[in-house]
Amino acid sequence: MPTTAPHLSPLCELPVGATARVCELKGDENFCQRVREMGFGEAALVTKVSGSTTSLCQVNGTRIALSHDAAMNILVERLPDSAR
Amino acid sequence: MNLPPHIVSPGKKRPAHGDRTPVYALVGNPNCGKSTLFNALTGLKQKVGNYPGVTVEKRIGETYSQHGKPIKLIDLPGAYSLAARSPDEAVTRDVLLGRRADTPQPDRILCIVDATNLERNLYLVHQILDLGRPVILVLNMMDLAKKAGLHVRVTRLEQELGIPIIACEAVNGRGLVELKLAMSRADLPLARHRWDVPVAVAPAVAELQASLTDSDARSPLVARAEALLLLTDFDTVRVAGSTPLSWRTTGILETWQKRWDGEGTDWAGSLVNSRYEAINRLCTGLVQQDGTAGPSTSDRIDAVVVHPLWGWLVLGSVMTALFLSIFTFAEIPMNWIAAHVALLATWMKGAMAPGDLRDLLADGAIAGVGSVLVFLPQILILFFFVGLLESTGYMARAAFIMDRLMSRVGLNGKSFIPLLSSYACAIPGIMATRTIEDPKDRLVTILVAPLMSCSARLPVYLVLIAALLPGDAVPMLTEVGIMLLMYALGTLGAFGFAWLFKRTLLKGAPPMMILELPPYRLPRLRDVVLQMLERASLFLKRAGTIILGISIVLWFLTTYPKHPDPAATATQQIAHSFAGRAGHLLEPTIKPLGFDWRIGIGLITSFAAREVFVSSMGVVFGVEESNEKNTTPLREALRKAAWPDGAPVFTALVCLTLMIYYVFAMQCMSTVAVVKRETNTWRWPLFQIAYMTGSAWLVCFVVYQTGRALGY
Known part of the structure; x- marks a missing residue:
């Protein structure tokens, strides 16, 4: 298992309203592939819309709901609010 | 469907259309x-x-x-x-x-x-x-x-x-x-667009493409597309579908995957990324955005609908509105149908000479089908609501809100949509599980979906509630209250069994849900109504075929063999008939639940479909339809039914136990057939019958015996 860079945090911990860049996908390979295919891959920009356990995110103009375990496996880097 | 016989091997040249239908x-x-x-x-x-x-x-x-x-x-x-x-x-x-x-x-x-x-x-x-x-x-x-x-x-x-x-x-x-x-157009051009696969993956693609062309009879282009698919999917069996891949292709794939695993490079991921890069290049300057768009209407609605608190209130109100409208709006058309069925039966009795044929038509066919037809309005309302929720885009939001609850039992929000559809009918519900990615989650959802109280249980609940409560007019609130209790019991049962299965039989990784929420749209009434009518016609077809057939067979089984004494009462006749004998055979197993042999007949016949219970009771108790509210004559007959010692059969406790039996028991042939088709084995539908009917017996036993011990 590759070690995770310290500045990365799981998507589920991203506060509502914050924007982040997807940096790393962990866990089941099938899941990672599907996330990438849905345009949620590395380098995608994601904004958290709502949710603490189940996350609701905006990616490329699409609303996507992710269960807690799914959001745990998407590691993101939070962007400063001014970069949005 | 008469389709042209042109299933050509993709390896051959595309045939010219000529007169063939494209x-x-x-x-x-x-x-x-x-x-x-x-x-x-x-x-x-x-x-x-x-x-x-x-x-x-x-x-x-x-x-x-x-x-x-x-x-x-x-x-x-x-x-x-x-x-x-x-x-x-x-x-x-x-x-x-x-x-x-x-x-x-x-x-x-x-x-x-x-x-x-x-x-x-x-x-x-x-x-x-x-x-x-x-x-x-x-x-x-x-x-x-x-x-x-x-x-x-x-x-x-x-x-x-x-x-x-x-x-x-x-x-x-x-x-x-x-x-x-x-x-x-007769001449559609082929795409000009080309993209390059990453250099490191290209040899693998070329080798797989050659093998697929030579050993699996694919055309070069399809072989390239399939080679790329095989490299981005880790489940080769699933990718190969029904046609297994040749050993040569499988061998090549394994060698490349091993090599990449050893190198620690995620080539599958880079294939997706390089495709997206090609798409990005294609899209540069293609779409222009006017200014900065503020929050859309969907965003504004979502601020309330998926809110941690308001979201639950909205979902609760939608569900309440759904169930209340089923019970209130349906009453007038239901009474109308009941009255007309009764009129038809009376007319038939008057128009024909007395005899077995007249009784077959009036008491078997018309009474049997009529008692089920009455529930058409409720089924229409249910499907209208489900259609409305689907077409506005709310259904996906409901899945989002329910995900937290579903994850407690090891499922995810995607299982909620099939379960909600199962309130209408388990069959579309089970079909809808096809969108669930994880095979174990999908199987668990299929196994518990029939526990959600479907519309076919409504007739059974309504008749038993009418028999359970004293007085002629059943208070609306009590009726809805008991009904909601049954729905809650089924829902709790479904969640409980899902929890149990996910921890025992079908242990799996924690659920990973990724679900797109479509923008809200105004519902298109035409689509909703068309869908509702499609469902209604399926229901009518069932009433006209299975239920008509069973009503006639049941009439035969309760009429023959004839009692030796022509002056025998209806009860004596039924006891003597084939159905009576079968019911008597079953009685020892259901007596601990408070059910007699006549209820046993209903349990046997309603294995075909739950609503048949009502028509069976109608036939067994020789109820003739009247112009009054549809459940009244049957209710009177049920209240009069007694054990040989004169004690009433349908006490409040027995009615409640019987309703609970119908909450849990697997009583639907069509569902069994669909589960067999969807799981591709008899193992799971048989398991489903065993666990559902087994738990129904167990719960009923506990409820009835506890009730008896408490003096009810």
């Missing part, structure tokens, strides 16, 4: 408007909803070219990628690759994309262009794109790809003429 496939991401377009083109009544996974099986329809020639259309389930992750996506992939013996391989492909989300939608298009078939790209939802301030340069995209591109608003019928013109 076959088009409609493909696209979930919820991009494929089914709406399919309806607009064919006029066929097909289910259209606004949540991912409405089309879970392909549908075939027909349209006409501008020259009046027929064109076959296949509407395929929505997919994000040809690397299928769920059974519904596998249908799409297999039809496109010509792996389904029951479906012709499409000659041409209509790719539908949502213009508001071009890049994501183009991923699937990009994979389809690899197949080397003529493609027409339909940019749907141009109206929504305009509203969002997006301008798509259609001509430029057309130049880049080299295929016809039609801007379209399927909902309003705009762009359909242009689309039909393009579909009528």
Whole structure:
């Protein structure tokens, strides 16, 4: 298992309203592939819309709901609010 | 369906159309408007909803070219990628690759994309262009794109790809003429667009492509597309579909995967990324955004609907409104149907000479079918609501809200949609599980779906509630209260068993849900009504076939053999009949639940379908329909029913126990058949019958015996 860079945090911990860049996908390979295919891959920009356990995110103009375990496996880097 | 026999090997040259009917496939991401377009083109009544996974099986329809020639259309389930992750996506992939013996391989492909989300939608298009078939790209939802301030340069995209591109608003019928013109063209160009796979992956693609061409009889282009699929999917069996891959191809694939695993490089990931890079290049300067768009209407609605607190209140209100309207609005049409069925039976009795034939028609056929027909209005209302929730886009929000609760029992929010549909009928519910990616989660959902109280249980509950409460007029609130209790019991049972199965039989990884929430749309009343009517006609078909058949068979079984004494009472006659004997045989096993042999007859016959219980009781207790409220005569008969020692059979406790029995027991042949088809084995439907009916007996035993001990 590759070690995770310290500045990365799981998507589920991203506060509502914050924007982040997807940096790393962990866990089941099938899941990672599907996330990438849905345009949620590395380098995608994601904004958290709502949710603490189940996350609701905006990616490329699409609303996507992710269960807690799914959001745990998407590691993101939070962007400063001014970069949005 | 009379389809042309042209399932040609993709390795051969595409046949010239000549007089043969060309076959088009409609493909696209979930919820991009494929089914709406399919309806607009064919006029066929097909289910259209606004949540991912409405089309879970392909549908075939027909349209006409501008020259009046027929064109076959296949509407395929929505997919994000040809690397299928769920059974519904596998249908799409297999039809496109010509792996389904029951479906012709499409000659041409209509790719539908949502213009508001071009890049994501183009991923699937990009994979389809690899197949080397003529493609027409339909940019749907141009109206929504305009509203969002997006301008798509259609001509430029057309130049880049080299295929016809039609801007379209399927909902309003705009762009359909242009689309039909393009579909009528005899010479559709092949795509010009080419992309390069990463250099490190290219040798693997080339080697697999050669093997697929030589050993698996694929055409070079399809072989390349399939080689790319095999490298992005880790479940080769699933990718190969029904046709297993040759040992040579499997060997090559394994060697490459081992090599990459050893190197620690994620080539599957880089294949997806390089496709997206190609799409990004394609899209640069293609879409212009006017200014900065503020929050859309969907955003504003979502602020309330998916709010941690308001969201639950909205969901609760929707569910309450749903159940209340089933019980209030349906009453007038129900009484009307009951009165007319009774009139027909009375007329029949007056018009025919007394005898077995008259009794067969009046007491068997009319009374039996009539007692089930009464529930048509409630079923219509239920399906109307489900259709409304689907077409507005709320259903996906409900799945989002329910995900937290579902994850407690080891399932995810996606299982909620099939479970909610199962309140109407378990069959569409079980079909809808095809959108669930994880096979174990899908199986658990299939196993527990029939525990959700379906519309066929309504007749049983209503009759038993009427028998349970004293007095002629059942208070509305009490009726709804008991009914909600039964619904809650079934729902709790479904969640409880899901929890149990996920921890024992079908242990699996924690659920990973990734679900797209479509933008809200105003419901299209036409689609909702069409869907409701389709369901109603299925119900009527069932009433006209299975239920009519069972009513007649049951009448025969309760009438013959005739009692030796012609003056015997109806009760003596039934006790002497075949049905009576079967009921007596069953009585020892159901007596601990407080049920007598006559209820036993109902339990046996309603294994075909739960609502048959009501008509069976009608026949067993010799109820003649009257002009009064439909449940009154049957209720009176049930109240009069007694054990040999004179004690009443249908005490309040027995009615309650019987309702609980129907909450849990697996009493539906059609569901058994669908579960067999969906799981492809008899093992799971048999297991389902055993665990559901077993738990029904156990719960009823505990409830009845406890009730007795408490003096009820």
